[in-house]
Amino acid sequence: MGTLQNTTEQILELAAQHFKVPREKLAPDDDFFKKLGINSLQALDLLTRLEQHFQIELPDYELQGVSDFRTLAERIQSRL
């Protein structure tokens, strides 16, 4: 299991790559809905990619109220 910092970094990389946002413009405390310009449907797409990348299952209700990359990383970390 990697560190929370490492998990956060992987999420930022994946989000930047998939949503075509320069990696340097994304920070752990950013609101990913606003920063990536995505709606909840696209957030589900991100969730699926994260589940595949980390080989975990993350029920979508665990994302309720989560909008920043750092908290998202914490949720994922708890499943690794």
Next chain:
Amino acid sequence: MKSYEAKTLSWSVVDGTIELLLDHAPCNEIGSTMLTDLEAFVASLGSLQKEAHALIISSSRSEGFCAGADLRELYERSQALRTSELASAVHEFLERIHRVMNAIDEAPITTIAAVHGVTFGGGFELALTCDLIIADKMARFCFPELRLGLIPGFGGVPRLKRDVGNAVVRDLLLTGRSINAAKAQAVGLVSQVAAEGEALRVARATAAQLKKFDRATATAAKRFIKPVPYEELRREIEIFCELFTRPAVEAGLRKFVESADALPYLP
């Protein structure tokens, strides 16, 4: 090639395979217009299947296969009608959609749902009528109805129960969570997982394989192994209608409709 284009979907027969393509923005929500089109398709199915051995149902919408019932239309109707009229209208809608779903379920040809993206609620229920589900790796499956104070009403629970273990049904129904294609395959719901954008191609390859088999034998095998759970489907309509007129449902629908998100699918 025979083809037909309706408002929300189209169908064609290519090389002995009927292809039903859903195409209704934003994500093939099933409201009165799509229901009418589905009824037209089912009415044609009898003649189409004389020259076909398989049916593939897929979506042209990038967002997914189908996001389920048209909740905005349902909410608007709930505001326009008195409670007794609404209960009657909902019952009639359910009877109609069940006739469509049952017709696809019972079809003597082999049926394949080629799904991607959002396959939620009524969309999931439509996929469950098919003999095989072939899923894009980005597909997600969900029964979100409990969030609205309802149970799935288009035949989903009896059909899911037919296909997978009861614990899986309870997990999906009672938590309302969505699962990805890999999980859906692991529990036995999905037949094959395809790469992104490849589900329809894989479904066509599968349909081509089915063409090699004797049609009467394939039909007999299907009827032997895939009984339609008519009694439970009737019970589902009753339970749905009992639940529908409670205030919790109107509140759930209003919350969905008034959401600032154009596509409020996350719980």
